[in-house]
Amino acid sequence: MALAVLHSRALAGMEAPAVAVEVHLANGLPSFTIVGLPEAEVKESKDRVRAALQTAQFEFPARRITVNLAPADLPKESGRYDLPIALGILAASGQIPLQGLDQYEVAGELALTGELRPIRGALAMAYKAKESGRTFILPQDSAAEAALVQGVAVLPATSLLQVCAHLTGRELLAPQVVSVVQHASAEGDFAEVKGQLQARRALEVAAAGGHSVLMSGPPGTGKSMLASRFVGILPAMTEVEALESAAIQSLSKGFRASDWGKRPYRAPHHTASGVALVGGGAIPKPGEISLAHHGVLFLDELAEFDRKVLEVLREPLESGHITVSRAARQAEFPARFQLVAAMNPCPCGYLGHPNGKCRCTPDQIARYRHRLSGPLLDRIDLHIQVPALTEEELMQAPAGEASTTIRSRVEAARRRQLDRQGVANYLLTSQQVETYCQPDEAGAALLKQAIARLDLSARAYHRILKVARTIADLSASEAVQSVHIAEAVQYRRLGL
Template identity: 50%
Template sequence: MLFKTRSAAVYGIDAHLIDVEIDFAGYKTEKDEFSTVGLPDAAVRESRDRVRSAIRNSGFDLPTTRITINLAPADLKKEGSGFDLPIAIGILGAYGALTIKEVHDFVLVGELGLDGTLREVQGVLPIAIAARAAGIRNVILPAANAREAAVVDGVDVFPVRSLLEVRELLNGFASGKQSMFAKPLRVDTKQLLAGSEHALPDFRDVRGQLVAKRALEVAAAGGHNILMIGPPGSGKTMLAKRLPSILAPLTFEEALETTKIHSVAGVLDKDAGLVTQRPFRAPHHTVSDAGLIGGGIIPRPGEVSLAHNGLLFLDELPEFPRNVLEVMRQPLEDGQVTIARASMSLSFPARFMLAAAMNPCPCGYRGDPSGRCHCTAPLIQRYISRVSGPLLDRIDIHIEVPAVQYKELRGGSAQEGSAEIRSRVLAARERQHARFHANAPDSGRQPPPPASDPRSRGSSRTAPRQKVFSNAQMSTQQIRIFCELSSEAERLLERAMVSQGLSARAHDRILKVARTVADLAAAPSITVQHLAEAIQYRTLDRSHWS
């Protein structure tokens, strides 16, 4: 007898529905013959032993016969233990242990224990989204995964804990009787996002460092990458950890896209079910290029993708291997990572803010009044050159973070908190959104979709390749339009270019940062004061660092 169920396989951060076809031979054999076809990996092939034991330990006496499992379409590789549940339900259906005759309106995912209990799997959020896109109403998942999938509107997610509960649920649908397991889980996503603002470190804890705080405020307001340079103990890490507290809150679309990545990577908090705060990732400098960018035989997201819509912090930047830092150039430029393998090529989103920190010299104490630094100029240059010029060109703000003086450290004056800084950042972001929206090519027809919307793409040669949401993302054409300078400001920029030997790329980044400084001041145009502040944020371009 033939019975069909449905499941899903995850590729990248998207899921594809899989038809699970079970053929149950009508005759007995001397021993169990259980074969799985359709490009299964080792975990899927091993499911035959888990499924057989789970079925028998759940009280069903299967006859010794031939069972053939086909996972269609057959040209897509299937991996993971999530196919255990649909295979087991298909066998029970073919054997006649179910009163329901077809389960085409159900997607089933879950790993089976030998006693018939269900264990959690990875990537159920993309599976729920794929089910909704296909018009499938019901998703049956392990109880540990249900909250994660329930954030998707338009599908009913049923949490179950064992194979027997799934059988009772399906038979209840067939008979029209209300099963105790037939109530779908509901999650209030608005309440989740509303209650996400808590437990973030506050800038009120930081003593002194007014210049560094201002630079971080500018970076947050314009989405600029920032590099902090200072001696050990000056507070670089402390400042970076407080940067998320002044970023704009996640929208639901951003939260959903970020949660998909964390779900696929298996790092999602199952109790939360949804990423409600902007990610903060801080990998150690011993991370590999695959760990930072992603990789594997079946590519998985790396740190840059886990930081999508959030912040990636790289402490001790020159200590990272050169090849690891160089692979970041594509995501910093394009906002995504493409990983190619012989069997497939997958893209992961990676639009993040980069915050990095480094010492001014190998010993870390260059410029210290005590004179304990004995690093020579060639040694310092070799140390700084560990970070390549092309990577530095993608960092808009370079700021020195000096050691905190004793009076500032012990002073009793009140420090400005994250709430006050964040209010100014949000106001500046609103001005940018209004400016880019008003000048978008399609602004007269429809509002721009969010960054995670699949419609968000470049429309012509004269428009940017993707929608712009912050000053850091402006194209060269938009810089000319939105960063016009007065004659006095032009002369200041020319003097800076000549005296400091700034590159053309530094020129564009200075204008972008100056536009953000003007937005924070609610100024319609860039003034000399705004431009002068932006020029000061190019520490590594100055002559004394050459």
């Protein structure tokens, strides 16, 4: 009887629970059995491992092989267990030493040639491996993202033979070294935008406080152009934010080290389903709102989205996370995204256009706008109009501020918020709003009139105060004054 135990990790949402890969060799008719709730990809490991071992000139034991992936009640998926299973067979059969295996965590998919292929979720797995103190052995294409987690030793390998040479001491693997290069942003610059001073100001306020925005205007007025440049004025990511965002990207399609510290920008098509937005599947995977974690989710042509799809955004906008429940399993993903949406004012798009092109009836306009529910609109902080440009504005060269100039003001305002209350303004609780966002006497009187005339909900009241607090921070004012309240109220009067 021979037994080898190696350590690996599964994926369950953002979690990466530890998995013990136990390989047992016994006498009897040759067989290869994998137990421990394996999915189809894991069951297919038997053929990949056998071919990889034989191609690498190792002996495949003609014995009764049992592989147990513990704990038994945790579903196991993907090919990441190929490498630990192969090493377990070699260790249990005496072809590599058993000693020292406990100090490693191993994951990797094997090609039939014995080469190692990249795996999904390497960064999330390395983040949890940090707690164990073990060294992580990974495919070379996955090691760069895993090494972004500070305090984790990551050894990259290209093949099964390389890993075996390291474990036998013949040729040690060199630790992965990460060189993070902050490349120039690929987004355009706000200086390229012609006109639209009100929209530019509103987006600056949104960036400073983390507020959500809805832009409404005729086609061709620059809504998409403004949204694509919005990421360029957001504050720089903290290390914790960068790590969380990278871990989410790693769960989906892998994360490139060159994207480290760059806020994600997601722009799904209006035909996207609810599952595509919030995540799901038999094996729950993150959706667009989670892939936009600590970044921007841009929904163009908002009214063209299915209403049921848009309604799934209501809870994540408030809570900052999403729980995906399926019959077999449940997964929770973070979803602290900044919503930027754009829409036309009517079905044809030309309502309010100076050329008077709109021919929509009032009933058509009402039906179009009612595709957006009141509760969803109530959760969007800033509602702004993006009007059509005049001939003079179109013909003249753009003379707006550069994104770097706006970003410097945004970062200064964000620092004031963190110094004062420890979080950005959009994260303030109701109690914190009462503490940090109370206006002066004139501002309170103005806000009282706005509540009565605009029939504002309690949520809208608190959001106006948060936006006013951000406007005050941009002007370096300690007090929330009536001028700040007036501007914040203007952003709730789109009339949808």
